[in-house]
């Protein structure tokens with residue numbers, strides 16, 4: 001069996017030496033730094049689940065490529081059943097971690113690579129697809145964790161790539177030789193890459209003639225020479241750094257959500273890891289296919305899991321406060337459930353209506369309309385759920401003192417008395433649940449949900465490209481028996 005144990009995963013990371021900076025300092029060891037450790041823990045959990053009899057049906061599957069059991073996050077969907085399992089895995093992972101599924105972007109890049117390399121080989125006679133399959137086999141056999149990046153940061157959106165004063169605002173090939181290519185550029189927001197083994201890079205947009213150097217897709221080890229990570233640092237990072245006891249935090253083991261800037265400074269990529277190089281017509285296909293699968297993940301699966309955490313916290317608080325019979329609170333909880341289930345339904349519909357794309361490739365992608373609707377819908381409904389949670393949670397969600405006060409001999413009796421809501425629930429529990437809600441409603445998740453997999457505009461553009469109104473017009477014409485146009 002090709003699956004690593006969680007301990008083997010942790011051991012395997014010890015052999016990697018990514019160059020990581022956080023808060024102005026070098027992170028000597030990502031396994032020990034409290035903030036980077038949360039990503040290690042989240043990825044490690046995915047190794048636990050793949051072996052756990054309770055979850056292995058969701059988190060692992062049989063790969064025909066290597067004829068063995070693999071982690072689901074390394075499998076390319078080959079049926080709508082696979083897509084449904086992918087959706088289930090997304091929700092399960094998110095509700096259990098309470099933070100980003102750091103492996104999902106890599107998983108989704110595999111879907112874009114598998115179909116598009118197949119199509120390029122068919123159309124152009126290139127040999128990218130077998131090369132990609134060899135790479136994927138290696139990932140599956142070695143059970144590697146893979147992050148994914150559509151490269152940014154991009155220059156002025158009003159200008160064309162070639163007009164940007166700095167040509168590296170999108171990652172590009174700077175040199176080539178018989179052995180491979182050298183790339184320079186960056187990606188601003190990448191989830192959890194430094195705690196993965198591999199990083200798959202796709203182009204971030206369509207390209208036109210003249211932009212061949214930007215039309216590139218490849219895989220690299222996360223610690224390849226020339227790669228540097230500059231981590232996000234927020235109030236939540238500082239809080240974790242300074243905590244006496246991690247149990248005081250809103251998500252003790254897995255944290256808020258961690259991203260970094262990843263810089264590629266003349267990184268060498270051998271040809272056997274290059275999957276697209278100069279074929280400008282195909283860059284958009286990588287992006288579109290990635291978006292198809294990633295929008296289902298972000299819109300219809302992980303946010304459903306996140307909402308489960310928020311709804312659970314709200315209904316506990318309702319209980320602590322003795323508000324079980326209050327109709328507007330019950331209405332609010334019902335509204336949250338409706339928003340959650342609408343998100344889930346869109347994700348499931350995207351999976352069930354999924355198709356082989358491109359036809360003949362054997363790769364299944366979610367339905368484009370439903371995937372985009374899932375993401376567009378969740379962009380708005382997640383803010384709404386946050387607002388409802390803020391109402392039910394009350395001011396304490398943002399005004400609560402540290403849990404340390406429960407151990408402070410000067411004030412612990414007061415804190416126990418005045419934060420107990422007169423219930424028989426331990427005050428520590430009440431404070432912890434509020435802290436969890438603080439994590440969700442007053443942290444990074446609102447903006448993160450909006451922009452991860454692209455902001456609303458990106459989904460609207462995709463929908464306007466795909467949805468044609470001919471059928472709807474025909475329905476009206478048929479209903480009213482409209483006459484044919486008069487031709488002059």
Ligand SMILES: Cc1cc2nc3c(=O)[nH]c(=O)nc-3n(C[C@H](O)[C@H](O)[C@H](O)COP(=O)(O)OP(=O)(O)OC[C@H]3O[C@@H](n4cnc5c(N)ncnc54)[C@H](O)[C@@H]3O)c2cc1C
Nearest residue numbers: 105148149150157189190191259448451452453454455457
């Ligand atoms: C928490 C988090 C994790 C992420 N993880 C990953 C990851 O692991 N891998 C990955 O590849 N990506 C990741 N992303 C990146 C994500 O895909 C981008 O943030 C997203 O594509 C939005 O791009 P942006 O942040 O540059 O926002 P922008 O594109 O700058 O959007 C800002 C505003 O400008 C508007 N705008 C932008 N361009 C145009 C234009 N041409 N015309 C008109 N309006 C425009 C947008 O609609 C929006 O209103 C992550 C993002 C977040 C927030």
